[in-house]
Amino acid sequence: MVGVGLSSCSLVLALIEAGYSGEIVMLEQADVVNTNKTWCYWSDKHMPRYLSPLVSKRWRHWRVAETKQSVSNNEHGYHCIKAADFFNYCFERFANHGKVTMLFNKAVDDIVVGTSTVTVRSDDFSITATHGFDSRPPPPTNVDRGSLLQCFTGAWVESTKPIFCPQTAHLMADIKTVGDAIEFIYILPLSRREALIEVTQFSPKAKSLQHLQQMTLEVLDTFGLSSEDVTGWEGGILPMTTHIDPTIVKQKGSNTSNQCRNIGIRGNCIRAATGYAFSQIQQDSQRIARQITGQKIATYEEKKISLNAGLYTWLDSIFLMALTQRPELAPEVFKRMARGTTGEQFARFMTERASVLDLLKVIGSMPKRAFVRAAWETMRWNRR
Numbered sequence: 252m253v254g255v256g257l258s259s260c261s262l263v264l265a266l267i268e269a270g271y272s273g274e275i276v277m278l279e280q281a282d283v284v285n286t287n288k289t290w291c292y293w294s295d296k297h298m299p300r301y302l303s304p305l306v307s308k309r310w311r312h313w314r315v316a317e318t319k320q321s322v323s324n325n326e327h328g329y330h331c332i333k334a335a336d337f338f339n340y341c342f343e344r345f346a347n348h349g350k351v352t353m354l355f356n357k358a359v360d361d362i363v364v365g366t367s368t369v370t371v372r373s374d375d376f377s378i379t380a381t382h383g384f385d386s387r388p389p390p391p392t393n394v395d396r397g398s399l400l401q402c403f404t405g406a407w408v409e410s411t412k413p414i415f416c417p418q419t420a421h422l423m424a425d426i427k428t429v430g431d432a433i434e435f436i437y438i439l440p441l442s443r444r445e446a447l448i449e450v451t452q453f454s455p456k457a458k459s460l461q462h463l464q465q466m467t468l469e470v471l472d473t474f475g476l477s478s479e480d481v482t483g484w485e486g487g488i489l490p491m492t493t494h495i496d497p498t499i500v501k502q503k504g505s506n507t508s509n510q511c512r513n514i515g516i517r518g519n520c521i522r523a524a525t526g527y528a529f530s531q532i533q534q535d536s537q538r539i540a541r542q543i544t545g546q547k548i549a550t551y552e553e554k555k556i557s558l559n560a561g562l563y564t565w566l567d568s569i570f571l572m573a574l575t576q577r578p579e580l581a582p583e584v585f586k587r588m589a590r591g592t593t594g595e596q597f598a599r600f601m602t603e604r605a606s607v608l609d610l611l612k613v614i615g616s617m618p619k620r621a622f623v624r625a626a627w628e629t630m631r632w633n634r635r
Contacts, residue, residue, distance in 0.1 A: 252281075252473045253359050253371060255279035257334075258515025260341040262384060265533075265540035267348050268299065275351045276378055277373065280358040280387075287485040288334035289405070289439070289447060290529040291624060293598040298533055305336045306439050313420040315489045316435075316582060318589035320597055327422050327598060331439055332529070362511060371509045383511040383545060386518075389495075391488035393459045397572040397629060398492035401526040404463035405437070405449030406442035407483040408476050413443035431455055433470045433574065433581040436470055448474070453491065460486045489526045493568045495519040512539070516633070522603070524567035530602055563603050565629075571620065573617075573625035580621055593614030 252259040255277050263275055267365055295303055309325040322328050345351035362383060363370040369383030370635065419436035428434070432454035450460050450466045455485040468478060495517075512518060520535045521528040540546075574581055589597065596609045605613070 252277040252364070252384050252386065254388075255338070255355070255451075256386055256388075256515065257285050257288075257355055257529070258520065258536070259384065259386040260338065260537060261532050261536040263351060264301070264341060264344060264515060265299070265536040266543065267344060267351075267462075268301070268545060269540040269544045270501060271540065271544050273350065277351065277353045277378070278357040278359055278378075279353065279355045280301050280355050286338055286339050288337040288487075289482060289485060290332050290334070290337070291439070292330050292527065292529045293602050295330065295603075296326060297604075298530070299537065300310075301340075302332065302533070305340055307333050307336065308417075310420040312418055313422050313594075314540075315589035315597070316586040317424070318586060319419070320589060320592075320594035320596060322594040328504065329598075332442075333501050342435075346524070364511045365512065381510065384514050385511065386473075386513075386515045388516050389490065391490075392457060394490065394492055395494055397568060397575055398455070398490070398494060398523075399453045399571060399575060400458075401453055401489040401491050402458035402460070402463060402487075403437070403449050403489075404460050404467050404486035405447050406464075406467050406471060406594070407447050408445070408474075408480045409473060409482050410444045410474070410476060412475075414474060415446045416439035416440050417499040422615070423454050423585055426585055428579045428581055431578055432458070433578055439466060442551050447485075453574065453581075457488055460488070460577045465575070467492060478586075489521065489528075490516065491523055491526055491571060493523045493571070495521075495563050522567070523564065524570045525601060527601065559603055566610075568629050569622060569626045572629045573622050575620050576612045576625060576628065578620060584617065587603065587616040587618070 252275065259277060262437070264275070269514065289310065292298070308331045310329040311325055312319060312321045313329050323324065357373065357376065359371045359373055361372045362385065363372065364383070368379050368381060370379045371375060371383065391400060415485045417440045420440070423435065423440060425435040426433070427437040429452070432452045436447040436449070437451055438446055438539070448467065448470060450470060451461050464484065471477065471480070514520065514535065515532055516528055518535065522530040522531065592600065592612050596605070596612055599605045599609050600613050
């Protein structure tokens, strides 16, 4: 495993759960794992059961562009897991397993794929394995036409007064267009006094995280908070594109030289139109683990997801093209989507489990002329 992060640790957990008995080596360039992250997703139903105790908060209610949506129970709601809790659990499981070795301060210079092995090399080491997985995130560069970057900086805050409503997550508050970027505020209230407050921009160009941090402090001021109330910072730049092309691991026992695969965001386990990745990474990890251990490769539900992948890629490419062509439409687009769907329909669409009726609801809520033009432009662009 190249990299120690969400995707590599999720895969190791899945391998342990699947009964894998071989040695696992994880190589990380940094000296420690980055715990300044928060991951969110909808619905516990299709998640590994061992993740449930790690959830910091579940919301049955959320707001998108000022429209409130709800689901019938917490299981189908919006979930939050802190990276520190996730990695603490992973490292304890790895230690108990006894066959997982994590090496930090180990930068990989080269990956050589043979007919049945993968070798990772640097100046001071060379390791050969039957399978290799590269989870290093792609560098944040400006993107192609019809793609965006999700740039965000968030502050974890603790207020001396009960100022938050912990029952409702604000996923897209105060959404607006700033030049060629789409900007909104993201608020996850864990209690009446604790919350994560982020400033997010969807932009064709990478934004300065330092500038976004200053903007976040200005948002905190509107809550009567200051830098003294900040307990931690997180931020990053995520690709919003359908143009990532992962390498695929072949089935166990196949005669192939393709023994190495990109995983995580590098392996396209991210929803292009939203930047959500946690659910897809878990599903991908489960599939790979079953594959390597010779178990059933795909359940009926996963086959259904696989068949739908092309549809969602197409829908996301049109959605992103529309936003890049007409960013000023973004506030109205997200308002229409939230108003035109129930909480359950919205959650199923965001997790790529929408029914035909759900899809019709979402598509029917979009501005027709702008999205027909975007669809035409997407087809032209893909033919190049």
